[in-house]
Amino acid sequence: MASTSQSVTSSQNANDLTLGQSSILNQPRSVWAVFFACIIAFMGLGLVDPILPAIAKQLNASQSQVTLLFTSYNAVMAVAMLITGMISSRLGIKWTLIAGIIIIAVFSALGGLSNGIWTLVSLRGGWGLGNALFVATALAAIVSLSTGGTAKAIILYEAAIGLGISVGPLLGGWLGAMSWRGPFLGVAVLMVVAFFGLLLLMPKATNQNNNKVKTSLMDPFRALKHRSLLVFGIAAALYNFGFFTLLAYAPFVMGLDEHGLGFVFLGWGILLAVTSVFMAPKLQERFGTIKSMCTMLILFALVLLAMGIWTEQQWVVIASVIIAGALLGNNNTLITTAVMNSAPVERSTASAAYSFLRFIGGAIAPYFAGRLAEIFNPSVPFITGAGFVLLAVIFIWVNTRHIQHVDQAEAGH
Template sequence: MKEQACTAVGAAAGGSAAAILLYESALGLGMACGPLLGALLGNASWRYPFFGTAFLMAVGFLCIAVFLKELPKPVQKTSLLDPIKALGHGGLASAAVSSFFYNYTFFTVLAFTPFVLDMTPYRSGGVFFAWGLLLAVSSVLVAPRLQRRFGSLTVLGGSLVLLAVDVLVLGYGSHTTAVVCTILSGAFIGVNNTVYTELALGVSDAPRPVASAGYNFVRWFAAAAAPFFAPRIEEWSDIHMPFVVAAVSAVLGAAVVVVRRKSLTHEVEELEVRHASEDSVGVFSN
């Protein structure tokens, strides 16, 4: 879903690089403000956060309908199997598998940590507000600078390992340590989100909507699994083990990046020409 949105924003912003930064900044700010708004509404009734979410989604829909011009229809029709076929590209498949492991860690932090922190709605909202701000800053300001200096794959592998360490300390530390590590995880998650989005959009020669559909098909299985398995793992063992599993999952994501490095490295010039032509269609006029 994120990559499809970036494709649409890319048409408006004039290119995928600008689209990713615009989208990640908006996503990070939304993730920062969401917990605070949820705490404010939830303090009145547990139903109100859902009403608030529905209202904001309606606003988002209206903004798309009013401000986003319709994109031209693709010349070639896309079948339901095309996203699966696109995963035959080694680079895209590697990015999807690595992101699968990363998303398990991400959603363990997002869905399971609030139960472990066991805080009031306002305190929990404050923690995840700081987490979201750090996510936004790292995804928009930090990630691009690190990529230019060290390269995308080095940054991604290192960030995944650091996220694993952070989650492990979160699981075994004191309550204060868990709060600090929860907030700090936003920095690594922000960097990872930016790099993974760029990989999904540019690592293969498949059309971006097709490539992103195949990529999302794989990674969202982990996003669905983590909220279910994390509490089950706690029931089967102890409170620490869900974070151990999440840390191992992040390390596995980094291992895929290292082992499949050649597949994730593509001919930049060839793909830039192809994707630049995709970016040029449907750009907003001033």
């Protein structure tokens, strides 16, 4: 299995090398349509983040109840990832993306009109279904439609995520200062813009690419038989404990209003976007994917540990959140690139299988962090998150022989 993975990966990287001379900006119109839709879709995550404390206050909810907004969202996304390939192989890339956007728009609008925390948590689950359809298909679409090779396509995808996450909190803070409902309704409006963008800019021909082979519901489970993909998926689930502890729980300990939280996560998102595009490829080229990934994860664990030790020092928490953006940007690009080249399966199937595992971690972590804070103290969630991130590093190290073909292919590249 390892030799098969190596040959497939080498072939993909050889293709990337051939196409690598073209500029990353030299892409077909369909790629840019998905790129801008990704920015708008990922604004949704950042838009909501600055209003978490306000939701807790205005809906008389506990911190752990509010963190369920992330739990329901990620839990539904994790399960839905298993059916995204089956749906997209029948509807085609374009209409799967559009279906995801419509679902997001409807459930975010209903969320903005809701009046209770449990209703809001349920509606966020519906939002997660739409996001699963969009996110898994968007990554596969950009990779398959790009003319610059896998590595550059993934950089574009991560850049779109970073731009969306960085701009979203600023807009969310501004809308949230008027009402906690504002960001939810704002997402619905932005999704309408993305809907028309994809409808008008993506050619019908893209549907033909996905209708050649019908993906089975069991394909993602079969893909996880490849040890390399399973290793990256489990490592990402562990790493997401730290990621979503920072994202879902840090707003509660910073002591900032909606505008302040918006600016902090703006800085976080900008560093995430810049490093994912400019720094991660250089780290990968110089040190290799696995070593660079483990270094970023260790540094991220140290940042979380600092947040746990100095939780009451506002400036430490704020600085740590912003610095974490750089580490997360690098790691996201590194691990996504590794996943796309880790196993001899369709990239959409690899993405679905990997995302299923990583979002399980993202589903458990937010509520887990809120409950730990309520049972013990506000420092414990960050220290626990750091422990899970270090566990991800140990897991990667123990299974190095199953994933080393990723670096070997890069060396040949």
